[in-house]
Amino acid sequence: MLSPSSTEVVRATLPVIGAAIDDITPVFYRRMFAAHPDLERDLFNRGNQAQGDQQRALAGAIAAYATLLVADGGPDPQQVLARIAHKHASLGITEDQYPIVHEHLFAAIVEVLGDAVTAEVAAAWDEVYWHLANALIAIERELYAATGVADGEVWRTLVVRRRVQESPDTVSFVLGSPDGGPLPPWRPGQYVSVAVRLPDGARQIRQYSLTGGQAPDEWAITVKAVPGHRDGDSIAPAGEVSNFVHLNLFEGDELAVSAPFGDMVLDTSDAPLVLISAGIGVTPMLGMLRHLREEGSTREVLVIHADRSPARHAHRQELKELVAALPGARLQRWYEDLGLRAPEDVLALGRVDLAAVELPAGARVYLCGPQPFMASTRDALVERGVDSDRIHYEVFGPDTWLASA
Incomplete structure (x- = not known):
């Protein structure tokens, strides 16, 4: 003190x-x-x-x-x-x-x-x-x-094994060691940093959630391209790293990646879970759902996801399959634009409305998505009687609502 x-x-x-x-x-x-x-x-x-x-x-x-x-x-x-x-x-x-x-x-x-x-x-x-x-x-x-590393010595060189287009603006990368050796363990919900050398010589670093590879010697991440856009009265710059990766990273390329970190990790009790995401915020939830499937979990799990449209929903089919593989899980989705064919299990058109959702009692809640979405969702959860210490969130970029969370 x-x-x-x-x-x-x-x-x-x-x-x-x-x-x-x-x-x-x-x-x-x-x-x-x-x-x-x-x-x-x-x-x-x-x-x-x-x-x-x-x-x-x-x-x-x-x-x-x-x-x-x-x-x-x-x-x-x-x-x-x-x-x-x-x-x-x-x-x-x-x-x-x-x-x-x-x-x-x-x-x-x-x-x-x-x-x-x-x-x-x-x-x-x-x-x-x-x-x-x-x-x-x-x-x-x-x-x-x-x-298990010396202070600051978190970086390793990995190789891209597979590149998969997940939606028009998102690509997933499956990464492995150059020699095929094992990778350090990670906890569901954690992320890694990725460092790239840009054309002007700058080394820029970004964080991406681990979604889980198909084998123990693989990590997988998903990267969303970020175009420049107007944000209120200002112009938000294009994503330097995400756009560079989309245009330049392919199978066989090397990438500097950190050890896994992140404090939004899956609770290991038997308490019910509520996983709420929007857009690319689905990625840490995929890692959690993969882990639950691999351990044969029967926990009650409510998965809520919001996106612009089914076509822009990265990992849409994978999310459905992971939920379907868990006997205690159910999926509810909201889309702002359903197109001409609405998926049968979509709850509603528009933005997430938690007033229409039956929340399991005593659940631990995990949030990831744009900060305005998480802030409004957290407020709605608290209004529904969910204790704030049972609400966990992940922010990629500066945590500008830390003081109020």
């Missing part, structure tokens, strides 16, 4: 720091990338930086952590760190990178707040930062040890 004096200073200055955090984080990234351009080129997601998503996610994480740290009798602040630590581990983040962040973050705080940052305020927030950093370092060290 923080020292008593720092706790009081942080509690008193949190409204000011919190109000300014959205101004501080862009200055922080500008300073850090100017001093370390390799971090922007080879580690951080340039698309998220361009849109400001990473800045908003960092601001939310800092504000949420500091708020919990000084709260009286609140939840453990380390509860907000597991997802960040898994993401860091999948990128190969190491302890020696935290002082770099510290240097430029505090320079940004001083630049934005000026004389308001007294020595006492700086010392208190310095304590907050190292409380956060040391907690993350400890979790990440445990993750590396559990994975």
